[in-house]
Amino acid sequence: MLLILAYRSRYHKDMTYSVFIGGKGLQLALLIVLMLRDFIPYEWIIPLVALFGISSGIVEALALLLLLDASSHALQKRYCTWGGVAAVLLLLLHVAFGQERVLLAGPAVISAIALLYPTYRLAVKSKDSPLQKMMGLLYSIAIAALGCGAFTILYPENLLSAQAEQGLQMLFRMGIYLLMFLGTAGFMLLSREQSYAELERVASYDELTGILNRRSFALRARRLIVTAAKEVTPFSFLLLDIDHFKSVNDTYGHDTGDKVLKDFAAKIVQQLRNEDLFGRFGGEEFAVLLGQADEAASDEIAERLRTSVSGAVINGVQFDYSVSIGIITVQSSERISLNALYKLTDSALYQAKQSGRNRVVRSQDNSSHLH
Secondary structure, eight states: OHHHHHHHHHTOOSHHHHHHHHHHHHHHHHHHHHHTTTTSOHHHHHHHHHHHHHHHHHHHHHHHHHHTTOOOHHHHHHHHHHHHHHHHHHHHHHHHHOOHHHHHHHHHHHHHHHHHHHHHHHHTSOOSOHHHHHHHHHHHHHHHHHHHHHHHHHSOTTSSOHHHHHHHHHHHHHHHHIIIIIHHHHHHHHHHHHHHHHHHHHHHBOTTTOSBOHHHHHHHHHHHHHHHHHHTOOEEEEEEEETTHHHHHHHHOHHHHHHHHHHHHHHHHHHSOTTSEEEEEETTEEEEEEETOOHHHHHHHHHHHHHHTTTOEETTEEOOOOEEEEEEEEOOSSOOOHHHHHHHHHHHHHHHHHTTSSSEEEOOOOSTTOO
16 A cells, blocks of 8 residues: 555556555455454444455456546446445345355455456457456456355355365465455556556647657658568558648638548548558648559549548538548669658649649659659
């Protein structure tokens, strides 16, 4: 608790960490109650264990879901309602029938069930994060351990061998250890990983449209160009510019202009392959790099991009806008500078604008000015 509070004091003060610290505080309270059971009146021990056990499991599950950005107000409400109802039912069983076994085993079962969904998100739904998968494995072991703990409490006495019972109890204690200590370290590491991912996203992607910014596009494009030169495979570079965009801002306002940019980016993304690069160069100017695309293929894609923006709906009404495109295709064993590609496609784009806009113009000069 001291470590995580010290960490939070400098780096994190958001809702996720507050919820997680609350869960660990409840787990710590549970352990303290168990340690002080000889000094607490007996009738208070079991209800306190049940209350702290259920609450800590629910709160930790919610903290994990918040960290994974998989939580919602409705889901939080369901978790809290379910935990509250379960706690009341267990206490009623204890008061009415003196079911101490159920009251002791219930929190372990409820906590294990609460952790199932965030564990699934970690182990199965995580994309390419080994840390998340490892945390999923960790929580899977913890869930199994909690289940073993509940089993040893509920199982009739004298039907388990002493060795088997001791093994199950050891597994249960290991689960508590994993949740209390390794879970805390893992949560902090996951938080840092996501912070770095967010910093990378902010540094690499355009805030408005969600596509690559100019710097990130250039870095990735250079790698693709180097690969194309080594393999002498064709690639195509496209420069796109929304027609009359300044008049859109002047007539309808910058808010509408921003919506046009987002609509444009979304429609272009739908037409591209996963391996294609798409970035915003600034204002209403965008670039596309098509790997392994010769003139015929790139002409087809460029025309598809041009027609994809027609029939747009902005602010609930049809809002027609168009795009002009300059394009060049290169197949060479020599590295081509991105700046040279930009200049030639910019010239082709200018021709498209001059000849009436809403059209694709190919740069024919792909030899003397490329290097």
